[in-house]
Amino acid sequence: xxxxxxxxxxxxxxxxxxxxxxxxxxxxxxxxxxxxxxxxxxxxxxxxxxxxxxxxxxxxxxxxxxxxxxxxxxxxxxxxxxxxxxxxxxxxxxxxxxxxxxxxxxxxxxxxxxxxxxxxxxxxxxxxxxxxxxxxxxxxxxxxxxxxxxxxxxxxxxxxxxxxxxxxxxxxxxxxxxxxxxxxxxxxxxxxxxxxxxxxxxxxxxxxxxxxxxxxxxxxxxxxxxxxxxxxxxxxxxxxxxxxxxxxxxxxxxxxxxxxxxxxxxxxxxxxxxxxxxxxxxxxxxxxxxxxxxxxxxxxxxxxxxxxxxxxxxxxxxxxxxxxxxxxxxxxxxxxx
Amino acid sequence: xxxxxxxxxxxxxxxxxxxxxxxxxxxxxxxxxxxxxxxxxxxxxxxxxxxxxxxxxxxxxxxxxxxxxxxxxxxxxxxxxxxxxxxxxxxxxxxxxxxxxxxxxxxxxxxxxxxxxxxxxxxxxxxxxxxxxxxxxxxxxxxxxxxxxxxxxxxxxxxxxxxxxxxxxxxxxxxxxxxxxxxxxxxxxxxxxxxxxxxxxxxxxxxxxxxxxxxxxxxxxxxxxxxxxxxxxxxxxxxxxxxxxxxxxxxxxxxx
Amino acid sequence: xxxxxxxxxxxxxxxxxxxxxxxxxxxxxxxxxxxxxxxxxxxxxxxxxxxxxxxxxxxxxxxxxxxxxxxxxxxxxxxxxxxxxxxxxxxxxxxxxxxxxxxxxxxxxxxxxxxxxxxxxxxxxxxxxxxxxxxxxxxxxxxxxxxxxxxxxxxxxxxxxxxxxxxxxxxxxxxxxxxxxxxxxxxxxxxxxxxxxxxxxxxxxxxxxxxxxxxxxxxxxxxxxxxxxxxxxxxxxxxxxxxxxxxxxxxxxxxxxxxxxxxxxxxxxxxxxxxxxxxxxxxxxxxxxxxxxxxxxxxxxxxxxxxxxxxxxxxxxxxxxxxxxxxxxxxxxxxxxxxxxxxxxxxxxxxxxxxxxx
Numbered sequence: 001x002x003x004x005x006x007x008x009x010x011x012x013x014x015x016x017x018x019x020x021x022x023x024x025x026x027x028x029x030x031x032x033x034x035x036x037x038x039x040x041x042x043x044x045x046x047x048x049x050x051x052x053x054x055x056x057x058x059x060x061x062x063x064x065x066x067x068x069x070x071x072x073x074x075x076x077x078x079x080x081x082x083x084x085x086x087x088x089x090x091x092x093x094x095x096x097x098x099x100x101x102x103x104x105x106x107x108x109x110x111x112x113x114x115x116x117x118x119x120x121x122x123x124x125x126x127x128x129x130x131x132x133x134x135x136x137x138x139x140x141x142x143x144x145x146x147x148x149x150x151x152x153x154x155x156x157x158x159x160x161x162x163x164x165x166x167x168x169x170x171x172x173x174x175x176x177x178x179x180x181x182x183x184x185x186x187x188x189x190x191x192x193x194x195x196x197x198x199x200x201x202x203x204x205x206x207x208x209x210x211x212x213x214x215x216x217x218x219x220x221x222x223x224x225x226x227x228x229x230x231x232x233x234x235x236x237x238x239x240x241x242x243x244x245x246x247x248x249x250x251x252x253x254x255x256x257x258x259x260x261x262x263x264x265x266x267x268x269x270x271x272x273x274x275x276x277x278x279x280x281x282x283x284x285x286x287x288x289x290x291x292x293x294x295x296x297x298x299x300x301x302x303x304x305x306x307x308x309x310x311x312x313x314x315x316x317x318x319x320x321x322x323x324x325x326x327x328x329x330x331x332x333x334x335x336x337x
Numbered sequence: 338x339x340x341x342x343x344x345x346x347x348x349x350x351x352x353x354x355x356x357x358x359x360x361x362x363x364x365x366x367x368x369x370x371x372x373x374x375x376x377x378x379x380x381x382x383x384x385x386x387x388x389x390x391x392x393x394x395x396x397x398x399x400x401x402x403x404x405x406x407x408x409x410x411x412x413x414x415x416x417x418x419x420x421x422x423x424x425x426x427x428x429x430x431x432x433x434x435x436x437x438x439x440x441x442x443x444x445x446x447x448x449x450x451x452x453x454x455x456x457x458x459x460x461x462x463x464x465x466x467x468x469x470x471x472x473x474x475x476x477x478x479x480x481x482x483x484x485x486x487x488x489x490x491x492x493x494x495x496x497x498x499x500x501x502x503x504x505x506x507x508x509x510x511x512x513x514x515x516x517x518x519x520x521x522x523x524x525x526x527x528x529x530x531x532x533x534x535x536x537x538x539x540x541x542x543x544x545x546x547x548x549x550x551x552x553x554x555x556x557x558x559x560x561x562x563x564x565x566x567x568x569x570x571x572x573x574x575x576x577x578x579x580x581x582x583x584x585x586x587x588x589x590x591x592x593x
Numbered sequence: 594x595x596x597x598x599x600x601x602x603x604x605x606x607x608x609x610x611x612x613x614x615x616x617x618x619x620x621x622x623x624x625x626x627x628x629x630x631x632x633x634x635x636x637x638x639x640x641x642x643x644x645x646x647x648x649x650x651x652x653x654x655x656x657x658x659x660x661x662x663x664x665x666x667x668x669x670x671x672x673x674x675x676x677x678x679x680x681x682x683x684x685x686x687x688x689x690x691x692x693x694x695x696x697x698x699x700x701x702x703x704x705x706x707x708x709x710x711x712x713x714x715x716x717x718x719x720x721x722x723x724x725x726x727x728x729x730x731x732x733x734x735x736x737x738x739x740x741x742x743x744x745x746x747x748x749x750x751x752x753x754x755x756x757x758x759x760x761x762x763x764x765x766x767x768x769x770x771x772x773x774x775x776x777x778x779x780x781x782x783x784x785x786x787x788x789x790x791x792x793x794x795x796x797x798x799x800x801x802x803x804x805x806x807x808x809x810x811x812x813x814x815x816x817x818x819x820x821x822x823x824x825x826x827x828x829x830x831x832x833x834x835x836x837x838x839x840x841x842x843x844x845x846x847x848x849x850x851x852x853x854x855x856x857x858x859x860x861x862x863x864x865x866x867x868x869x870x871x872x873x874x875x876x877x878x879x880x881x882x883x884x885x886x887x888x889x890x891x892x893x894x895x896x897x898x899x900x901x902x903x904x905x906x907x908x909x910x911x912x913x914x915x916x917x918x919x920x921x922x923x924x925x926x927x928x929x930x931x932x933x934x935x936x937x938x939x940x941x942x943x944x945x946x947x948x949x950x951x
Contacts, residue, residue: 029837053836053864060861061833088425116849117793174663175685176644176805176886180827181792191831192794194861214445221436223426228419231386232492233412233440278426281447307820308800308828 006276013289017070020293024066024300029307030057060194065303068193069296072254073264075205077291079247080265081272081283082212085223086243087148090273093266094251096152097244098159100262102131103255104186105162108169111181120185121197121256125204127162128252134158136244147226147237151244187311188259190299201253208250211242216280219243223278261312263320264291270327338364338414338495339399340385340527346393347377347384348551353392354380355551362527364495367518369538370531371563372548373572378531381548382498385529386417412440416489418499421481424474430484431469434459437488452491459490462520464513478505486514490521497521499530503537515541535563535576535588547571560586622751625735625744626717632730632751633704639752640703640729642686644887645736649709649744651677652761652890652923654752659683659701665880668945671932672880674925686723699727705751709744709889710736738807741890742766761890764922768893772900775908776813785903787814788840788867789884795843795850795862796832800825804888812899814842832861842902843867844884846876848944855942874902877939880924894919898940912937 026032032054039055079094087096095101106127110120138154139147166186173179212219221234222243229236251265272287295312298319302310340362348354354377362368370378383389385396387403396403398414406414416437437459438452448456460466463483473481482505489497499518503511518528518541532538538545538559545562547555549571555562568576568588575591620632639657641647647662655674660683670678683697686706698706706727708720712735724731732751734744742762749758776784787809791797799806801816803825809816817838818830843865845851854862854873862868876883876895883895894916901910913933920928928936935945 029831029833056861056864057833057836061831061836065831085426090425111793114849115793116853120793174886176882176888177791180797184792184797184829189829191796191829194859217436217439217442217447218444220428220432221439224424224436225422227383227388228417230388230408231412231417231419232436233409235408273426278428279432303831303833307830307834308818309831311829 006282009275010282010285010289013286013293017289017293017296020296021066021070024069024296025058025062027300027304028057028062029304030054030061032057064193064195064198065190065299066296067198068190068258069299070292071198071202071205072190072258072261073268073291073293073295074288075208075250075254075291076261076264076295077268077272077287078209078212078284079251080291081269081280081287082219082243082247083265084269085219085278085280086240086247087152088223088225090270091266092152093262094247095159095262095265097135097155097248098131098162099128099248099251100255100260101159101162101166103128103252104260105131105165105169107185107256107259108166108173108182111178111185112169112173114178117192121200125252125256128255129248131158131162132244132248132252136241147240184311185259186313188261188313188316189309189311190258191303191309193257197257201257204253205250208246208248208253211246212284215239215243216284219280220278223280259313261295261316263316263324264295267320267324267327268294270324338527339397340415340496340529341397341400342385342394343397344394345381345384345391345396347380347389348392349380349389353551355548356393358394358553360546360553360556362496362529364527365522365525366543367522367528367530367541369542369545369559370529370548371533371535371538371545371571372531376548377551378548379500380551382417382500382529382531385498386415387411409440412492412494414494415496415498416492416494418486418489418497418502420500420504421478421485427472427474429470430460430465430473430476430487431456433473433484434488434491437490437492440492455493456487456491459487460484462490463487463517479507479510482506483510483514486517490517495525496527497529499528501531501533503532503534511537535559535568538563539586539588563588620751622732624720624732625740625747626712626720626733628717628720628733630724630730630732632732636704636752638701638703638705640683640686640698640701640706642706642708642723642731643710644685645889646707646709646734648881648887648889648891649734649748650707650752653745653748653754653757655925657752659703669878669880672920672924672926672928686719695723695726698723698729703729705729706731707748708733736889738811738888738892741893742769745890761923765890765893768897772811772813772896772908775900775904779813779904779907781815784813784815785841786817786838787842787844787903788817788835788838790843790845790850791827791847793847793849795845795847795854796835797827797829799827803827805885807888808884808892808896808899809844812896812903814899814903835865836861839866841867841870841872843873844876844899844902845873846878846882846884846886848875851875851942851944872902873942875939875942875944877936877944879936879939883940890923893923912940 076094083092083094083096084090103124106123107120110123135151135154135158139150142150144150170179170182173182218234218239221229221232222236222239226236268291269287272283272290276282276286298315299312302312302315342358342360345358346353346356372378384391403411434456435448435452438448438455457469460469463486465480465483468476468480473484482502486502502514506514515537518530522528542559544557545559546553547562547567554571555567565576565578577589578586579589580586622630622632624630637657638659639650639654640659641650641662644662650658655677658677658680660681662683662685664682665673665678683701706723706729708716712733716733720731720733734748742765745762745765746758749755789798789806789809798818801810801819805827806816817840851873853859854868857863867873878886881891883898884892897910897915900908916933916936917928920926
């Protein structure tokens, strides 16, 4: 029975995540010996400062990068699961309300104004949030019969505007200086993420995660549709606003530090649903664990395939799109597993 | 728990559907709403549940206006059985029925053991206990409808509103559902259901409400209210009301 | 039959009136793309079709400039002649991000369009396309670093300032000659390993052979970002790769990146050899970039500066003297002491405030 099966799936996924993290820590351009690695971990435990280059690689470069992969992957997958339930549509990704387009616009503005890296991230975060807030306000003002449809359409429109803004800035940007930086940012990368960035972003991600965990049962109910949810006693409109805010907070934070990484929020929830079913109680942790492992493994590939980095957004698309086609083919009988 | 509609006018913001609706539902009573397609039954139900704002008049629960209750409080008092739709997500039947318990728990809570037991009991009561762990998207339309009804039973509200609950059911399951309606009424639940079959009204209803064009044309016990003249008037077909040898009242249309 | 002088002059004058201005002049010229272009006799208005071309047109004929591809920033203005500072922004016809409208080109009534840079087929067909649509002669000149001297001579000839072209070409040949002489005495393994840090995080760089980093290699450094010549262009790398490469010298023109490294805020960069030894150099960018931005003759002063950084006293470089000479010869400006000081401090890692937006 399915209920029994899912009991051991979650611990298995935790194991998978740990394995992915281990693979990520061991892979890289800099040669690390096993004793060197152990010694470094020992240093970390005792709270010492990295001394040798080996320790620095592990603690300052690969460690934060693997953690970033875990954080970004889990946040995007978690937000994806929530959005798919909210919009009752498995084809929805966290970008549906325009958060990635808005964050991209913020970052591009920052690069265009030659601001320091921290300000670029702050702008990305702020404008990402503002974009979704704008979409939500539009939906409230229009107040159509079908709130989710209005939200999606609003997201399409505002997202398109943000995209137009990005295109405009790309034309105005200095082609020898800013344009390559803009292009790389928009393709997504974990390369420049350090410990400080992770610490900055972690509270926002946790703050977004908290309501999703607390309200897990009601999110299930919300996926039945507004009318049924209200009839069952759930304040559908208010719950939706909270959930959108929470998922947007999670997404905007990780996009601000990692750029636009697509396909994770769309494909991973499907895989998770195939494994544990649509019940949010199990689906959320499953999706987050799978998303975390997936992104760590893909990022490890991105930085070890060649001497130069392959942008993450490209790799996730190359892996994700065919998989999505396969899902469509399998799901031609419906979205059930 | 007494439901009262007082001078209720209902409809959608752009177009009104009906007015001057006055009716009450007492605990343990079965009220049947009968009327042709488009006469406003579903719209009336949505207004009763607070899903649509009343355009005039009031809905009262135990004398208190509906809009003074929170959604959870309303859900604790009235359960809704809509027409079953296809859900995009493959929940198992038990999880779907469990969702009926959400109004009884706090905002951050999950289902308790008691909730699970009530959910299973509801499934058993409707004879579909063996479907508990089945994926609802793989069930037949009729089976899905029974799951929705089980959810309303699990909701354990003193009032239940059912929108054409037998519409997609086969003959056997229709009898199952109607028998369950009688059982619920016997337990003290007040049931309002809409139907297209006058026979069903005769079978289970304590009172019948005949509707046309958003107005109530007649209300009262089935035998008095559902006369052949009235049915002909409302539906435009000739019928004869007869009593069978076993004592049941049936409505026999004249075909051809 | 002998015509008298008056008849000849009348005839010539009539002919001059009948023909359109730009067709006067039968000077045929084959440009670097192998295209035969009919040049006008007198070139009074020149349209520069991209960043590199703008630099070279300014250097040759500032009096004939009609606009810039990108407006001049406030901090760049003091290093340019007053008459060009406020010329309008006309957009770019070629290079990445072409934004110039052909109608704008026509509106400005240039006598000649100059392009300086790549002579690959794409740019040849662009040149043909623009020339056919506008009727304005379009010349494509080789912008490779190696070809600088000959390109300057060519430009001098077609722009009507052959002596100037000759003078600049000789400066270039002299510089390249001195450099080659120095490099002849420095074996490969004594040449420093250099990394060009681009972008706000310094993780963007150019592979060996790309136009953005050719100056490093020409100055006798070894670009650490070496993909064996298989690929060129700008790429992103991971911080780990920097540690593996461990360059001796880091060069950048991004002020934010430089400030962050100088402040020692980043433990990863701090452990790179170049940072540990304090060999991170910031290239000035006024009026044009010293090592790129755009990749044109503005790089010549950067070449000398870098050669001195890479090889120390083996390539002597008197900052003030050389900079003053270069800016006078190429950019037509007499640098005041204060301006020289600014450039010196800039190259020393203390730049003026970060650039403001346009």
